[in-house]
Amino acid sequence: MNIQTIAVVGAGVMGTDVALDLACYGYNVILKDIDSEAMDRARKKISNDFKLVKMVKKDVKSRTLEDVWGQISFTSDYDRFGEADFVIENITEDWEAKRKVYRELREVCSPDTLYAVNTSCISITKVGSLMPDPEKVIGMHFMNPVPVKELVEVIRGEHTSDETVDVSRHFLESFKKVPVIVNDFPGFVTNRVLMLTINECIWSVQDGVAEPADVDKIFRLGFGHKMGPLATADLIGLDTIHHSLLVLYDSYKDPKFRPCPLLVKMVDAGYLGKKSGKGFFQYHL
Ligand SMILES: NC(=O)c1ccc[n+]([C@@H]2O[C@H](COP(=O)([O-])OP(=O)(O)OC[C@H]3O[C@@H](n4cnc5c(N)ncnc54)[C@H](O)[C@@H]3O)[C@@H](O)[C@H]2O)c1
Numbered sequence: 001m002n003i004q005t006i007a008v009v010g011a012g013v014m015g016t017d018v019a020l021d022l023a024c025y026g027y028n029v030i031l032k033d034i035d036s037e038a039m040d041r042a043r044k045k046i047s048n049d050f051k052l053v054k055m056v057k058k059d060v061k062s063r064t065l066e067d068v069w070g071q072i073s074f075t076s077d078y079d080r081f082g083e084a085d086f087v088i089e090n091i092t093e094d095w096e097a098k099r100k101v102y103r104e105l106r107e108v109c110s111p112d113t114l115y116a117v118n119t120s121c122i123s124i125t126k127v128g129s130l131m132p133d134p135e136k137v138i139g140m141h142f143m144n145p146v147p148v149k150e151l152v153e154v155i156r157g158e159h160t161s162d163e164t165v166d167v168s169r170h171f172l173e174s175f176k177k178v179p180v181i182v183n184d185f186p187g188f189v190t191n192r193v194l195m196l197t198i199n200e201c202i203w204s205v206q207d208g209v210a211e212p213a214d215v216d217k218i219f220r221l222g223f224g225h226k227m228g229p230l231a232t233a234d235l236i237g238l239d240t241i242h243h244s245l246l247v248l249y250d251s252y253k254d255p256k257f258r259p260c261p262l263l264v265k266m267v268d269a270g271y272l273g274k275k276s277g278k279g280f281f282q283y284h285l
Helices: 013-024 036-056 065-071 095-108 124-128 162-174 190-206 212-223 229-236 238-252 261-268
Strands: 005-009 028-032 072-075 086-089 114-117 137-142 151-156 178-183
Touching (some): 005 013, 013 028, 013 065, 036 065, 095 114, 095 124, 114 124, 114 162, 124 137, 137 162, 162 178, 190 212, 190 229, 190 238, 229 238
Parallel strands (some): 005 028, 005 086, 114 137
């Protein structure tokens, strides 16, 4: 299958960087969001993150920011989705929101289009059940920040075909990703473990065991992590952590996944982490 045009749905933290990464490797990208402010932030993020890409990725050194703008078209509608070989969906981690989008996508895309769900915890099988051809639906859990992280956790839904897995693997390798294929279970491997760790660290802060900086220092110096769990939570977005824990809690019906009240309070207060300028730590926007 010759993949040239990728429709990226959702221009938030992940979708924007997915679009940038693909554009750096010459793919035609249609980047869609329903929020005009998100689009403005996406343009700014692409300009900023492109500098990072140039520093860390030797194979795209000859690319310019003008090249990148030439590869990405920004849109708030589905007009060009019929051209998409692959859709990579990165909207908010919320089942009802995702359900609505897939209902729309099935009306506007070609029958040959493949669908990659970028989700932290939502079942790929459940997303597949929304589509006429669930064999063409696969999970692609990209790591943040996308252009510098090679790993992609690829999730095979119950009905995902071997062909979709093979095409996805080759597609990801074409822009220097390293896919690891796992089976579909809520949270997969990464977030089943990571969300629990982050949540437990937040409980430790709430219980007054340690300040956020010390919690993270323990993980960095004690366990050799490059980044502590609370800085990771800020990078991911505390709203996304909250949504992910709710999905895990609902899926396993296990109280160990209940979101810590301090997390809920911070989300209610608009302290979403790096994207809002304040989370467990402070950031310049
Ligand atoms: N943030 C991370 O580190 C991370 C890592 C891996 C996977 N994920 C997953 O990726 C997905 C996106 O996460 P994010 O952090 O980019 O979220 P985000 O909140 O930063 O961005 C989501 C974007 O989706 C847009 N959106 C919502 N409904 C839409 C619709 N119907 N059509 C088009 N756009 C719509 C919003 O306007 C927003 O710009 C989530 O499912 C999340 O769990 C996030």
